[in-house]
Amino acid sequence: MKHRSLGTGTALLTAAALGSLALAPAATAVEPTAATMSFECSSFGSGTGSLTATQDGTAATINLSTTAIKSPFPLAANSIASTLTLTKNGSDTTTFTGKANPAIPAGGTVSTGPLTGTVAAGDSLEATSLTVVVFGISVTCHATSPQDPGPFVF
Structure with missing residues:
Protein backbone atom coordinates (compact mmCIF):
# COMPACT_ATOMS: atom_id res chain seq x y z
CA MET A 1 0.00 0.00 0.00
CA LYS A 2 2.85 2.38 0.78
CA HIS A 3 4.38 1.89 -2.67
CA ARG A 4 1.14 2.84 -4.40
CA SER A 5 0.88 6.11 -2.37
CA LEU A 6 4.49 7.00 -3.05
CA GLY A 7 4.10 6.26 -6.76
CA THR A 8 0.88 8.33 -7.00
CA GLY A 9 2.47 11.25 -5.13
CA THR A 10 5.54 11.21 -7.36
CA ALA A 11 3.39 11.10 -10.49
CA LEU A 12 1.33 14.08 -9.26
CA LEU A 13 4.47 16.11 -8.47
CA THR A 14 5.97 15.31 -11.86
CA ALA A 15 2.74 16.29 -13.65
CA ALA A 16 2.56 19.56 -11.70
CA ALA A 17 6.18 20.40 -12.51
CA LEU A 18 5.73 19.66 -16.21
CA GLY A 19 2.50 21.65 -16.26
CA SER A 20 4.31 24.66 -14.76
CA LEU A 21 7.01 24.43 -17.40
CA ALA A 22 4.44 24.23 -20.18
CA LEU A 23 2.70 27.37 -18.91
CA ALA A 24 5.91 29.38 -18.38
CA PRO A 25 6.59 31.99 -21.07
CA ALA A 26 9.38 31.22 -23.50
CA ALA A 27 12.66 32.84 -22.53
CA THR A 28 13.81 35.56 -24.88
CA ALA A 29 17.22 37.05 -25.17
CA VAL A 30 19.06 39.70 -27.10
CA GLU A 31 22.58 39.12 -28.41
CA PRO A 32 24.88 40.85 -27.80
CA THR A 33 23.66 42.48 -24.60
CA ALA A 34 26.26 45.26 -24.78
CA ALA A 35 27.91 47.20 -27.58
CA THR A 36 30.10 50.25 -28.10
CA MET A 37 30.29 52.78 -30.91
CA SER A 38 31.43 56.32 -31.71
CA PHE A 39 29.21 59.41 -31.94
CA GLU A 40 29.70 62.90 -33.38
CA CYS A 41 27.49 65.58 -31.86
CA SER A 42 28.33 68.70 -33.89
CA SER A 43 29.64 71.53 -31.70
CA PHE A 44 28.88 69.52 -28.56
CA GLY A 45 31.73 67.13 -29.28
CA SER A 46 32.39 63.54 -30.18
CA GLY A 47 33.21 60.41 -28.28
CA THR A 48 32.31 56.83 -27.58
CA GLY A 49 28.99 55.40 -26.56
CA SER A 50 28.14 52.32 -24.56
CA LEU A 51 24.78 50.63 -25.11
CA THR A 52 23.15 47.81 -23.17
CA ALA A 53 20.00 46.05 -24.30
CA THR A 54 17.43 43.85 -22.59
CA GLN A 55 14.33 42.09 -23.86
CA ASP A 56 11.10 40.82 -22.32
CA GLY A 57 8.90 39.34 -25.05
CA THR A 58 8.25 42.09 -27.59
CA ALA A 59 9.30 44.86 -25.18
CA ALA A 60 12.93 45.91 -25.26
CA THR A 61 15.01 48.55 -23.49
CA ILE A 62 18.33 50.16 -24.30
CA ASN A 63 20.48 52.16 -21.89
CA LEU A 64 23.07 54.48 -23.37
CA SER A 65 26.00 56.43 -21.97
CA THR A 66 28.21 58.62 -24.15
CA THR A 67 31.32 60.70 -23.65
CA ALA A 68 30.30 62.73 -26.72
CA ILE A 69 28.05 65.03 -24.66
CA LYS A 70 29.09 66.54 -21.36
CA SER A 71 26.62 68.55 -19.32
CA PRO A 72 27.72 72.16 -18.70
CA PHE A 73 25.58 72.24 -15.53
CA PRO A 74 23.99 69.73 -13.15
CA LEU A 75 20.95 67.90 -14.51
CA ALA A 76 18.25 66.42 -12.32
CA ALA A 77 17.22 62.80 -12.71
CA ASN A 78 14.62 62.18 -15.42
CA SER A 79 15.13 65.58 -17.07
CA ILE A 80 16.45 64.42 -20.47
CA ALA A 81 14.04 63.38 -23.24
CA SER A 82 15.87 60.99 -25.55
CA THR A 83 15.22 59.32 -28.88
CA LEU A 84 17.57 56.63 -30.16
CA THR A 85 17.11 55.84 -33.85
CA LEU A 86 18.24 52.42 -35.07
CA THR A 87 18.33 50.70 -38.43
CA LYS A 88 16.02 47.70 -38.37
CA ASN A 89 16.98 44.63 -40.38
CA GLY A 90 19.27 46.71 -42.59
CA SER A 91 16.61 48.83 -44.30
CA ASP A 92 13.86 50.14 -42.01
CA THR A 93 14.27 52.32 -38.93
CA THR A 94 12.79 52.19 -35.46
CA THR A 95 13.05 54.42 -32.42
CA PHE A 96 13.47 53.82 -28.72
CA THR A 97 12.36 56.71 -26.52
CA GLY A 98 12.28 57.72 -22.91
CA LYS A 99 12.70 60.41 -20.34
CA ALA A 100 14.88 58.60 -17.85
CA ASN A 101 18.37 59.47 -16.74
CA PRO A 102 20.35 59.50 -13.53
CA ALA A 103 21.26 62.83 -11.94
CA ILE A 104 24.26 64.16 -13.89
CA PRO A 105 26.79 66.53 -12.30
CA ALA A 106 28.25 69.53 -14.14
CA GLY A 107 30.89 68.19 -16.53
CA GLY A 108 29.43 64.69 -16.35
CA THR A 109 28.81 62.52 -19.38
CA VAL A 110 25.24 61.99 -20.54
CA SER A 111 23.56 58.71 -19.64
CA THR A 112 20.02 57.99 -20.68
CA GLY A 113 17.67 55.08 -20.35
CA PRO A 114 15.96 52.88 -20.19
CA LEU A 115 14.73 53.86 -23.63
CA THR A 116 11.85 51.63 -24.63
CA ASP A 123 14.94 41.90 -35.43
CA SER A 124 18.48 43.17 -35.98
CA LEU A 125 18.93 46.73 -34.65
CA GLU A 126 21.94 49.04 -34.93
CA ALA A 127 22.04 52.59 -33.53
CA THR A 128 22.42 55.40 -36.07
CA SER A 129 21.60 58.54 -34.08
CA LEU A 130 20.69 59.85 -30.65
CA THR A 131 18.72 63.02 -29.97
CA VAL A 132 18.58 64.42 -26.45
CA VAL A 133 16.48 67.39 -25.38
CA VAL A 134 17.36 69.27 -22.21
CA PHE A 135 15.63 72.52 -21.23
CA GLY A 136 14.30 72.81 -24.78
CA ILE A 137 17.79 72.51 -26.31
CA SER A 138 18.04 69.64 -28.78
CA VAL A 139 21.34 67.87 -29.48
CA THR A 140 21.58 65.22 -32.21
CA CYS A 141 24.52 62.84 -32.33
CA HIS A 142 25.25 60.66 -35.35
CA ALA A 143 27.01 57.31 -35.25
CA THR A 144 30.45 57.46 -36.85
CA SER A 145 31.20 53.77 -36.41
CA PRO A 146 29.21 50.54 -36.44
CA GLN A 147 28.22 48.90 -33.16
CA ASP A 148 30.93 46.62 -31.84
CA PRO A 149 30.60 43.61 -31.66
CA GLY A 150 27.56 44.06 -33.93
CA PRO A 151 23.85 44.86 -34.09
CA PHE A 152 21.47 43.77 -31.34
CA VAL A 153 19.54 40.70 -32.51
CA PHE A 154 16.32 40.01 -30.63
Missing part, protein backbone atom coordinates in the same frame (compact mmCIF):
# COMPACT_ATOMS: atom_id res chain seq x y z
CA GLY A 117 10.80 50.12 -27.93
CA THR A 118 9.06 47.15 -29.49
CA VAL A 119 10.83 44.27 -31.22
CA ALA A 120 9.92 41.09 -33.06
CA ALA A 121 11.80 37.81 -33.03
CA GLY A 122 14.80 38.07 -35.32
Whole structure:
Protein backbone atom coordinates (compact mmCIF):
# COMPACT_ATOMS: atom_id res chain seq x y z
CA MET A 1 0.00 0.00 0.00
CA LYS A 2 2.85 2.38 0.78
CA HIS A 3 4.38 1.89 -2.67
CA ARG A 4 1.14 2.84 -4.40
CA SER A 5 0.88 6.11 -2.37
CA LEU A 6 4.49 7.00 -3.05
CA GLY A 7 4.10 6.26 -6.76
CA THR A 8 0.88 8.33 -7.00
CA GLY A 9 2.47 11.25 -5.13
CA THR A 10 5.54 11.21 -7.36
CA ALA A 11 3.39 11.10 -10.49
CA LEU A 12 1.33 14.08 -9.26
CA LEU A 13 4.47 16.11 -8.47
CA THR A 14 5.97 15.31 -11.86
CA ALA A 15 2.74 16.29 -13.65
CA ALA A 16 2.56 19.56 -11.70
CA ALA A 17 6.18 20.40 -12.51
CA LEU A 18 5.73 19.66 -16.21
CA GLY A 19 2.50 21.65 -16.26
CA SER A 20 4.31 24.66 -14.76
CA LEU A 21 7.01 24.43 -17.40
CA ALA A 22 4.44 24.23 -20.18
CA LEU A 23 2.70 27.37 -18.91
CA ALA A 24 5.91 29.38 -18.38
CA PRO A 25 6.59 31.99 -21.07
CA ALA A 26 9.38 31.22 -23.50
CA ALA A 27 12.66 32.84 -22.53
CA THR A 28 13.81 35.56 -24.88
CA ALA A 29 17.22 37.05 -25.17
CA VAL A 30 19.06 39.70 -27.10
CA GLU A 31 22.58 39.12 -28.41
CA PRO A 32 24.88 40.85 -27.80
CA THR A 33 23.66 42.48 -24.60
CA ALA A 34 26.26 45.26 -24.78
CA ALA A 35 27.91 47.20 -27.58
CA THR A 36 30.10 50.25 -28.10
CA MET A 37 30.29 52.78 -30.91
CA SER A 38 31.43 56.32 -31.71
CA PHE A 39 29.21 59.41 -31.94
CA GLU A 40 29.70 62.90 -33.38
CA CYS A 41 27.49 65.58 -31.86
CA SER A 42 28.33 68.70 -33.89
CA SER A 43 29.64 71.53 -31.70
CA PHE A 44 28.88 69.52 -28.56
CA GLY A 45 31.73 67.13 -29.28
CA SER A 46 32.39 63.54 -30.18
CA GLY A 47 33.21 60.41 -28.28
CA THR A 48 32.31 56.83 -27.58
CA GLY A 49 28.99 55.40 -26.56
CA SER A 50 28.14 52.32 -24.56
CA LEU A 51 24.78 50.63 -25.11
CA THR A 52 23.15 47.81 -23.17
CA ALA A 53 20.00 46.05 -24.30
CA THR A 54 17.43 43.85 -22.59
CA GLN A 55 14.33 42.09 -23.86
CA ASP A 56 11.10 40.82 -22.32
CA GLY A 57 8.90 39.34 -25.05
CA THR A 58 8.25 42.09 -27.59
CA ALA A 59 9.30 44.86 -25.18
CA ALA A 60 12.93 45.91 -25.26
CA THR A 61 15.01 48.55 -23.49
CA ILE A 62 18.33 50.16 -24.30
CA ASN A 63 20.48 52.16 -21.89
CA LEU A 64 23.07 54.48 -23.37
CA SER A 65 26.00 56.43 -21.97
CA THR A 66 28.21 58.62 -24.15
CA THR A 67 31.32 60.70 -23.65
CA ALA A 68 30.30 62.73 -26.72
CA ILE A 69 28.05 65.03 -24.66
CA LYS A 70 29.09 66.54 -21.36
CA SER A 71 26.62 68.55 -19.32
CA PRO A 72 27.72 72.16 -18.70
CA PHE A 73 25.58 72.24 -15.53
CA PRO A 74 23.99 69.73 -13.15
CA LEU A 75 20.95 67.90 -14.51
CA ALA A 76 18.25 66.42 -12.32
CA ALA A 77 17.22 62.80 -12.71
CA ASN A 78 14.62 62.18 -15.42
CA SER A 79 15.13 65.58 -17.07
CA ILE A 80 16.45 64.42 -20.47
CA ALA A 81 14.04 63.38 -23.24
CA SER A 82 15.87 60.99 -25.55
CA THR A 83 15.22 59.32 -28.88
CA LEU A 84 17.57 56.63 -30.16
CA THR A 85 17.11 55.84 -33.85
CA LEU A 86 18.24 52.42 -35.07
CA THR A 87 18.33 50.70 -38.43
CA LYS A 88 16.02 47.70 -38.37
CA ASN A 89 16.98 44.63 -40.38
CA GLY A 90 19.27 46.71 -42.59
CA SER A 91 16.61 48.83 -44.30
CA ASP A 92 13.86 50.14 -42.01
CA THR A 93 14.27 52.32 -38.93
CA THR A 94 12.79 52.19 -35.46
CA THR A 95 13.05 54.42 -32.42
CA PHE A 96 13.47 53.82 -28.72
CA THR A 97 12.36 56.71 -26.52
CA GLY A 98 12.28 57.72 -22.91
CA LYS A 99 12.70 60.41 -20.34
CA ALA A 100 14.88 58.60 -17.85
CA ASN A 101 18.37 59.47 -16.74
CA PRO A 102 20.35 59.50 -13.53
CA ALA A 103 21.26 62.83 -11.94
CA ILE A 104 24.26 64.16 -13.89
CA PRO A 105 26.79 66.53 -12.30
CA ALA A 106 28.25 69.53 -14.14
CA GLY A 107 30.89 68.19 -16.53
CA GLY A 108 29.43 64.69 -16.35
CA THR A 109 28.81 62.52 -19.38
CA VAL A 110 25.24 61.99 -20.54
CA SER A 111 23.56 58.71 -19.64
CA THR A 112 20.02 57.99 -20.68
CA GLY A 113 17.67 55.08 -20.35
CA PRO A 114 15.96 52.88 -20.19
CA LEU A 115 14.73 53.86 -23.63
CA THR A 116 11.85 51.63 -24.63
CA GLY A 117 10.80 50.12 -27.93
CA THR A 118 9.06 47.15 -29.49
CA VAL A 119 10.83 44.27 -31.22
CA ALA A 120 9.92 41.09 -33.06
CA ALA A 121 11.80 37.81 -33.03
CA GLY A 122 14.80 38.07 -35.32
CA ASP A 123 14.94 41.90 -35.43
CA SER A 124 18.48 43.17 -35.98
CA LEU A 125 18.93 46.73 -34.65
CA GLU A 126 21.94 49.04 -34.93
CA ALA A 127 22.04 52.59 -33.53
CA THR A 128 22.42 55.40 -36.07
CA SER A 129 21.60 58.54 -34.08
CA LEU A 130 20.69 59.85 -30.65
CA THR A 131 18.72 63.02 -29.97
CA VAL A 132 18.58 64.42 -26.45
CA VAL A 133 16.48 67.39 -25.38
CA VAL A 134 17.36 69.27 -22.21
CA PHE A 135 15.63 72.52 -21.23
CA GLY A 136 14.30 72.81 -24.78
CA ILE A 137 17.79 72.51 -26.31
CA SER A 138 18.04 69.64 -28.78
CA VAL A 139 21.34 67.87 -29.48
CA THR A 140 21.58 65.22 -32.21
CA CYS A 141 24.52 62.84 -32.33
CA HIS A 142 25.25 60.66 -35.35
CA ALA A 143 27.01 57.31 -35.25
CA THR A 144 30.45 57.46 -36.85
CA SER A 145 31.20 53.77 -36.41
CA PRO A 146 29.21 50.54 -36.44
CA GLN A 147 28.22 48.90 -33.16
CA ASP A 148 30.93 46.62 -31.84
CA PRO A 149 30.60 43.61 -31.66
CA GLY A 150 27.56 44.06 -33.93
CA PRO A 151 23.85 44.86 -34.09
CA PHE A 152 21.47 43.77 -31.34
CA VAL A 153 19.54 40.70 -32.51
CA PHE A 154 16.32 40.01 -30.63
